[in-house]
Amino acid sequence: MSIQLIIVCVYIALLFGISFYVKRRADKGSTEYLFAGRKLSAGLIAVNITGLAVGAASTVGVAENAFKVGMAAGWYNAAWAAGAVVMGLVAAGKLRAMKISTIPEFFEKYYDTKGRVISAVGLVIIMSVITALQYLAGGAILASLLPDIFSFKGGMMMSAVVFIGITLIGGLWSSGLSNIVSVCLIYVGVLYSCFAAVNNAGGIENIAAQLPPTLDWFDPLAGIPMAVIIGWFIVMVTQAITAQGPVQIACGARDAKTARKGFLLGGILIFPIGFLCALLGIVAKVSFPDITATMALPKVVMSLNPVASGTTLAALWAADVSTACTILLGAGTLFSQDIYKRFINPSVSDEKFVTVNRLTIFGVGLITLWFAFNAAGILKTMIAGLSMTTALTCVFLFTVFAPGLCRRSSAFYTTLVGLLGLVVWEFVPALHVLQHVIYFEWLICIVTFLIVAVVDKTPIKVPEYVEEEA
Template identity: 30%
Template sequence: MNIYLIALLLYSIFLMALGILMSRRVKNSADFLVAGRSMGTGRLFATFLAANIGAGSTVGATGLGYRMGMSAWWWVGSACIGTFLLSQFLGPKLWVLAKEHGHATLQDYLEFRYNKAVKAVIAILFWFGALAILAGQLIAISWILNTVAAIPKWEGCLIGGIVAIVYCTAGGMMSSSFVNMFELAVTMSGLLLAVPFALHALGGWSHVHELVLANTGSQAKTAALFSITGAGPKQLLAWIAILVPSFMISPGLVQKVYGACDVKTVRVGVGLNSAGQAIFAFVPAVLGLCAFAAMPHLANPELALPAAMKALLPEWLGVWTLASIFSAELSATDAILFMLSTSLAVDLYKTFLNPQVSQQKMLWVSRLASISAGIVGILLAAVLPSIIQAVSIFYGLIAVALFVPVLAGLYSRRVLARAALCSIFAALAATLLTVRLTHGSGVGLLSPQAIGIATAALVMIGFRVLAPSIVTQKASSVQETVL
């Protein structure tokens, strides 16, 4: 009898049942898409942090900790910087616009600020990126199930996908926000407990250092692993360039902002999430080092976290922490699945196919889109090789394509649709060209994504200086609303 597998299966059934129960509160598409704009500080904090602590922040980041040591803090730490900026600057402005004009997605804002062409381009790019990060979450779930029960990767992806599809499709953001509160309690308690127990199993921090030194055979390599900047400035700047902008303007996070009940809730709830991420960022880095100290020859570093849970913890805590990892991946999976379904329903179906759709029909379209996106994500997860690769595809696309148009639209009166479209395509071209010419290494300290964002900014500035546009009534109304 595999107690780990039984516990995860029972936990999955409980989450699906909870999601279906909470779906009774969903009466229309507004409840499904933005939780009726009713979330208080506690629910907003929980659903934000649960979504942000996913595959990349747990299994993926621990794999980075296994290879790069304490520098892995910057993977989650960069995200915390981005969400803090979202909480204090962009989020309140976007919430005011969403409340006034009924926006349900970030792409709704882009249509309002620019036009439908900008909305369509971003929606298409977002779908490709979001499918990749959805696959990354499902890969993480499959690694967990493979570690505890030798379940093949494709079966693990299928199991995780089914669980997320059921409770996300049942109640959308309304259901997910309640389920996320429970998932967050399980995730944080399990992973925070894992750190002291893992350190104790290895004889304390000083003995971990000795074991790592014995495994590397080099004082310099060991010092780099125990330094928060040991990965080097180029690697750290690459993570910052991808993750800080992405977490400032991620469509999924912005949609959660829309679910807040007021501006103060956005500032406090998302701000607390940022503080939680900053603290949590040390957890995967430390656990990755512990895994390397105990098991220096893992074939796949992304198995470091579930392997450490089984090898270094007592069985009762191992069950709890594996459930917490599983919970983290599921909460992020449903957040991404929800992003995809609402984007397909709102940005494609309602905008281009049926603008007069009723709220009840919109609810069913959203649910059908959720199921469809989940199926595609499962198929993609079976093909992509690693979590970090999948997650990086999403964050790279979001940062390069969205960051400059969103910021320029909020803070400049004279940036209009043609400037936004040119900046998007120029940024993508510059990024792809840099990747091809430098084999993904970038130029100097600048990663391909950083070069893409800089290109977008230069194009925007060029339009603003060399071809200033006449301010339209729509552009003026946006600025009056947010300033």
């Protein structure tokens, strides 16, 4: 058995050990299972949001992009870090103080039932697409780095077993404590790989001398148009406020102050990883110039000694696991809270509801795995999918900061237009003069919201906060 495989097996065993350790706590009720009893500390919130942010796109994807455009690829993670910081400053404390569970619940509380239904549908689509992406990425990582053990589909199946199993057993408690291990492993693996890979390549100066002269590879502002980088920031700030993953983490906080502090600390943890992975992509450009860009990070990692490559392999897969578990839990929560409990069985007992949540997560996990087996190009559409949260964030920000402009039908029509806008963007190339779908989404959502404010005369009630914010 190879050293790399042993390290990965130990990591998997540790994750399942943590999950079974917290199972008794998660079994106490739906609040414990879905929101960790609303007892998460700032540290657990920080590693949770870091684990959610630092997935396959933030590691393998960034290195792949850096292989083509240089250090500027690292801005993807910087954008996620900015999203976490803005969430901490603007929304995390308010969401926790409102004692809500999901954005669709927020929509019905202050708007109407139609707003809850359409936002739940939109969010389930987003979470399902991103969950399927994690299966694809997990399969690619295991198949690339352990080809004698895993085929691509075999890697996807193993990833699914771990993703679904950990989430199913311990809920947010399991995800939270597992992310302590995952985030530490990510930092150890990526930092050591950067040090060893740069050293093996002869140092930064030697690397720079061998790079193609067509681009200033180490300039973080070269290689990618500024409009695209700004678009990444807008997308990530937008989704961080209303996507179910960050919302669920915020709602699991001990109190509003803890929620704010945890997201701000998470932003600090997220920021460096992108530029470190971009550096590995640049090293691959020099060391393995003829490989495909997708193989940039795997190829560099496997050129290191077995212990280093095994640790980094586990770190890359840890990034995928940490993202997938939180997203899978969020997708299950949306269905069970906003569809099953609200419309199918409102009087369900809390004990039975925990079982329903577990069955929902299992079902969502299998459906998204099937989707991953039968879909292609998910990575290319991930940013577009996250852009679907524009309408939700638009409604949330107006509700919190300008409730006088909010009307009963604002949530429904703004979300509907936001969803239709993505379809229009795909089929009307002339709109691409805006360079990124997020600009188009914000434009149509704000215009729609303001039009509804004029046409609809029925105001909403002013948002209430259950606890005093520190």
